[in-house]
Amino acid sequence: MSLPLNESVVNIKPSGIRKFFDIVSEMKDAISLGVGEPDFDTPWHIRDEGIYSLERGKTFYTSNAGLKELRQEICNYQKRTQGINYDAMKEVLVTVGGSEAIDIGLRAMINPGDEVIIPQPAYVSYFPCAILAGAKPVIINLKAENQFRLTADELLNAVTDRTKVLILPFPNNPTGAIMERSDLEKIAQICIDKNICVMSDEIYSALTYKGEHVSIASIEGMKERTILINGFSKAYAMTGWRLGYACGPAEIIKQMTKIHQFAIMCAPTTSQYAAIEALKNGDNDVRLMRGAYNQRRRFLMNAFKEMNLECFEPYGAFYVFPCIKEFGMTSEEFATRFLEEEKVAAVPGSAFGDSGEGYLRISYAYSIENLKTAMERLSRFVNKLRSEKHNV
Amino acid sequence: MREELLSIIEKNSRIDIKELAVRLGKEEIDIVNELQKLEDEKVICGYHTLVNWEKTSIEKVTALIEVKVTPQRGQGFDRIASRIYNYPEVRDVYLISGGFDLLVTLEEKSLKDIAMFVSEKLSTLDSIISTGTHFILKKYKDHGTIIDEHVKDEREVITP
Numbered sequence A: 001m002s003l004p005l006n007e008s009v010v011n012i013k014p015s016g017i018r019k020f021f022d023i024v025s026e027m028k029d030a031i032s033l034g035v036g037e038p039d040f041d042t043p044w045h046i047r048d049e050g051i052y053s054l055e056r057g058k059t060f061y062t063s064n065a066g067l068k069e070l071r072q073e074i075c076n077y078q079k080r081t082q083g084i085n086y087d088a089m090k091e092v093l094v095t096v097g098g099s100e101a102i103d104i105g106l107r108a109m110i111n112p113g114d115e116v117i118i119p120q121p122a123y124v125s126y127f128p129c130a131i132l133a134g135a136k137p138v139i140i141n142l143k144a145e146n147q148f149r150l151t152a153d154e155l156l157n158a159v160t161d162r163t164k165v166l167i168l169p170f171p172n173n174p175t176g177a178i179m180e181r182s183d184l185e186k187i188a189q190i191c192i193d194k195n196i197c198v199m200s201d202e203i204y205s206a207l208t209y210k211g212e213h214v215s216i217a218s219i220e221g222m223k224e225r226t227i228l229i230n231g232f233s234k235a236y237a238m239t240g241w242r243l244g245y246a247c248g249p250a251e252i253i254k255q256m257t258k259i260h261q262f263a264i265m266c267a268p269t270t271s272q273y274a275a276i277e278a279l280k281n282g283d284n285d286v287r288l289m290r291g292a293y294n295q296r297r298r299f300l301m302n303a304f305k306e307m308n309l310e311c312f313e314p315y316g317a318f319y320v321f322p323c324i325k326e327f328g329m330t331s332e333e334f335a336t337r338f339l340e341e342e343k344v345a346a347v348p349g350s351a352f353g354d355s356g357e358g359y360l361r362i363s364y365a366y367s368i369e370n371l372k373t374a375m376e377r378l379s380r381f382v383n384k385l386r387s388e389k390h391n392v
Numbered sequence B: 001m002r003e004e005l006l007s008i009i010e011k012n013s014r015i016d017i018k019e020l021a022v023r024l025g026k027e028e029i030d031i032v033n034e035l036q037k038l039e040d041e042k043v044i045c046g047y048h049t050l051v052n053w054e055k056t057s058i059e060k061v062t063a064l065i066e067v068k069v070t071p072q073r074g075q076g077f078d079r080i081a082s083r084i085y086n087y088p089e090v091r092d093v094y095l096i097s098g099g100f101d102l103l104v105t106l107e108e109k110s111l112k113d114i115a116m117f118v119s120e121k122l123s124t125l126d127s128i129i130s131t132g133t134h135f136i137l138k139k140y141k142d143h144g145t146i147i148d149e150h151v152k153d154e155r156e157v158i159t160p
């Protein structure tokens, strides 16, 4: 019997991460530097609000767009951190993670054949979601020499008259790169001139270590052409709660809400109550976690310096992206040998796009003790590879 | 950097200067100077170790003692507090709001030692009106640390 299968789904390659996951899972006692989620538990007062909502019997659907109070808190948050004014009734949609917002945002905006520009290395979902929305993905290969920021020239070279959407993935997973105001202003100008909409994935906005995060939507003329995506997973260590949101022009949010209404109904109710508490009283938790990440980031940068491993200094998220080109191997070969010989799992940069080839994503969502052991092993491994190369 | 420095060493005072410098993005000399200052200003009052005595063969009993006193003219509670805290077996003395005045904690080898201290030394002090002794049966959390906690990383090993 031939089962019905959708061709575009079948043709999507499984994530490069998946492949690596299978190798790691076979191996006992490996240490991992491979996760994309915080090591902290959700702060207790936030969990407690979730529990309390259950005790009070808040176990029903919410309105499709999400609890009104939560949408209002999201507006307050965007107002106080970015100075952007969103209308809680028309310009905000609460989603099942930033993930859902990426998916339905593209589906709501794209017609078959429209081009979506995706700067890479980037989070693994943009490309397949663009494909599923019927778009033609256009890749920009970001460069280490620009600290993996998107430059105006790179964008201009990728724009055609079919370009509809630019995905702006900063602070970036996997590189840790950020875009500062001056970088964003140039990108904004092009988007306005060429009439391009931006999908700005700001899920790591709270984890920025050089000044405060700037949203492109806060730049003059951009709010009306930006879908801002954010969520609770990274900032508040709430990955398992599955909660995120999109803010943007009412017309687009309206269409996204339609898809969300029919495909999802509403985001998890318990999580929405917890998220209200996170936005109201969670600033200090975020500050403390950001401080801890920043210490680890500095620790890793120093470890790389000591082992002479090239790495640009990333100022966002919780990843560093060292260059391993000197060893003359692919990222995957390097990561596989590192795992087999030193039992440390890190994700090959190539899992995040061709321009990630030659790099390794190391997550610092781990305790300093963990990172210390891992860096001792990396240093030993790097020295071994260097002496091998010498002896050939 | 003060707050961050203090929060690190409050949890781990054995961390070396170099690591502190790296993690805080400062020079080692700045760390040394700041620590010296904090010690001089008595912001840092000691570098203690959190010991779970339960896991040793050494017997320890801890008691929390509520003490009601008559404050003394001109000196309030300070004089009586100092008479209490000068006993070496007394670990902590706090002035407390509410139903009693001083909270005293005591660590001894046995219940008997504690009983002796309370009846012979504490109760006989002049301005003491009454005492109430509570023994600690089990410590769940001490100095912000959950005792005997085994943390296991519940996360998937690789996630995007």
Ligand SMILES: Cc1ncc(COP(=O)(O)O)c(C=O)c1O
Residues within 6 Å of the ligand: A036, A096, A097, A098, A099, A100, A123, A169, A172, A173, A201, A203, A230, A231, A232, A233, A239, A242, A243, A244, B160
């Ligand atoms: C860049 C980026 N965007 C979005 C997400 C999705 O996060 P969530 O769906 O948990 O909000 C992730 C998760 O790893 C991410 O790294």
